[in-house]
Structure formats: C-alpha cells, structure tokens
Amino acid sequence: MTSYLYRSAATWAGIGLAGGLFYRTLTHSRDFDGRTQLAVVHTHTLVLGMVTLLAVLALHLVLALDADRRGRWALHTWNAGLAVTSGTMLVKGTLQVTGRAYDLPALAGVAGLGHIALTAAVILLFLTIGARLRARREDAAQPSAERVTVA
Known part of the structure; x- marks a missing residue:
C-alpha cells in the first residue's frame, strides 16, 4: 500500500x-478573462490528490492502514471519485472557456457521483483509522511477554 499511495500522490501532482x-494555455490562447471551473x-487535484494522499501515507506508516480492507477500499474509491470530480471540472471549464453550453444536467449528475464517491472514501478512511487506533490501544493494554535470557 505504501508504494500505491506514493504513486497515486505523484500521479495527482502531475x-x-x-x-x-x-488552464493558463487555453485561457491565454482564447483571450478569456472570466471566471471558469477550469481555474480550480x-x-x-494538488490538494485533494497529492497533499491528501501524502497525509494518508504518513498515517499508513504509523497505523498500518492496509491491515483493514476498508483502508484499501478507501484509497481506490478516493482516486476514482477524485478522477470523476476533477474530470467533470475539466470538461465544464473547457466548455466555459470555449463559449459552449456548459450548464448541462448530465455533467452536474456525473460531478455529483464523484462527490458521493469522495464522501464514501472519507467514511471508509475514518472507519479504518478508528479500527486501527482501537487495535493499537488493545495491543498496548496487553502485557508483553517476559524475555528469557540464557547466561
């Protein structure tokens, strides 16, 4: 999971x-000076992709999130939801800059599905973190076995 998180964060950075x-190239080439979804x-993608996944990587190194299958599901769901959400932002922003109709119900519906996936991923991640914290607490509460030394 460590390399998956690293590769995912690096991919979202790219x-x-x-x-x-x-965004800069398209708006400059079209002399576009208005507000557009493309600007965000x-x-x-940098914050929700790179920064968030680097933070989850740090959590994983401390809590071993892959010990709970929900952790793996959370990451795959996060990446899929972010891809859908940022993809619809890209399409809508490009339509805005090029002067085409962009207020499409289907586009809003797809963006909504992306947000639903991101929400599900957050819930899965919190369930995983909670379970791993409980497991750590239970492990810490158990007495450690005494070591036998041979003289």
Missing part, C-alpha cells in the same frame, strides 16, 4: 501541474 498549465482543477 495531473495538478498539467491542469494548471492547460489545478488546486483541487
């Missing part, structure tokens, strides 16, 4: 940087 470049793809 996507976030590419999203910022795409960069920050959303």
